[in-house]
Amino acid sequence: MKRICLGLWLLITIPVFAQNKMVVFQSDFGLKDGAVAAMKGVAMRVSPDLKLYDLTHEIPAYNIWEAAYRLEQTVPYWSEGTVFVSVIDPGVGTERKSVVLKTNTGQFIVTPDNGTLTLVAASLGIAAIREIDETVNRRKDSGKSYTFHGRDVYAYTAARLAAGTITFEQVGPPLPNRVVTIPFQQPVLENGLLKGNIAILDIQYGNIWTNIPAELFNQLKPAYGDNLHVSFFHNDKKVTVVDAPYSETFGAVAKGKPLAYLNSLMQLSFALNQDSFAEVHHIGSGSEWRVEISLSHKK
Missing domain, CATH: 3.40.50.10790 (S-adenosyl-l-methionine hydroxide adenosyltransferase, N-terminal)
Structure with a gap:
């Protein structure tokens, strides 16, 4: 029994x-x-x-x-x-x-x-x-x-x-529990500077999706309207720098203007309202793309 x-x-x-x-x-x-x-x-x-x-x-x-x-x-x-x-x-x-x-x-x-x-x-x-x-x-x-x-x-x-x-x-013989990996920028916060990878483009709209989770971003204690100073890098070469307000919706900024927001996966992302951020600023995605972000609280 x-x-x-x-x-x-x-x-x-x-x-x-x-x-x-x-x-x-x-x-x-x-x-x-x-x-x-x-x-x-x-x-x-x-x-x-x-x-x-x-x-x-x-x-x-x-x-x-x-x-x-x-x-x-x-x-x-x-x-x-x-x-x-x-x-x-x-x-x-x-x-x-x-x-x-x-x-x-x-x-x-x-x-x-x-x-x-x-x-x-x-x-x-x-x-x-x-x-x-x-x-x-x-x-x-x-x-x-x-x-x-x-x-x-x-x-x-x-x-x-x-x-x-x-x-x-x-299926076949067991292998050690490890896989071939691609190196990329892990999301980190160092002395007020956020670093992360540009994981993918929201390709239909040209938005930029990073791998920086909301939990890490929130350690900066952002409020809607705060300005994010964002540097974009490809193979460690700076491509462009953009200032974007942290926004709840795309409509919070004028048409064609940049904004920062949390995407559907609750990761920090960047967009132009009704335009392609990726095309305008010549940004791609992948393991060789990364961002550095600092935040200025609104007065």
Whole structure:
């Protein structure tokens, strides 16, 4: 009886991250040809019961950093057991490892270990990581294809995992709980100077999104209307300097004028009201872009 009770207690108290038959795809393939459809076709041949979704296929070609950002932006909103496929793979066919990472929150990410996991591994944590055993987890008769691992290895392995055809342990051998990372400016506050990375552009509108969280920004005790003096750097070369009032809404400033605000992820961001900050000031995003910010309280 004690053993039965202990077993029930373990089932109740230890989280079980079972696959849920959902696969979410991300790539830099675009939708102009059949590459995405081919990956989904491979998945559906594994199991027609799978539910297939798209994160995005508009990652700029070879842009591993943006792939890393989109995973961090999206993965936390999906339920445990969801399997993600991320194929931004400029090193396809080389010695980079093909892996499946299980996050501490129970999602799985199937991808080359080339920096794509930089952000999500840090924010969600690594429960475990395994290298894909291609002798088992590779589409049949694809062994001589070296340039489309997204179809032949990643989509196939993800579908088998999501469908429950294989367990996570059957993906392949375990690896140390670390991944290839891309260096970037971490958000810090030093002597009243905020430093952070330009993580991404809100590309539709040209807004600048940093990785500086509201909690860190609020240590400056900002009030709406306070002025932020912002320097933008690319590879440590200063590109431009802009003064922007901290604002609650875009309409708090005149059309075309700059403002600072907290975006939907509660991170410090910059915009021009009804114009593109990125285009006007020639600002990009990625690991090589950063900002330095000081604040002047209004009188």
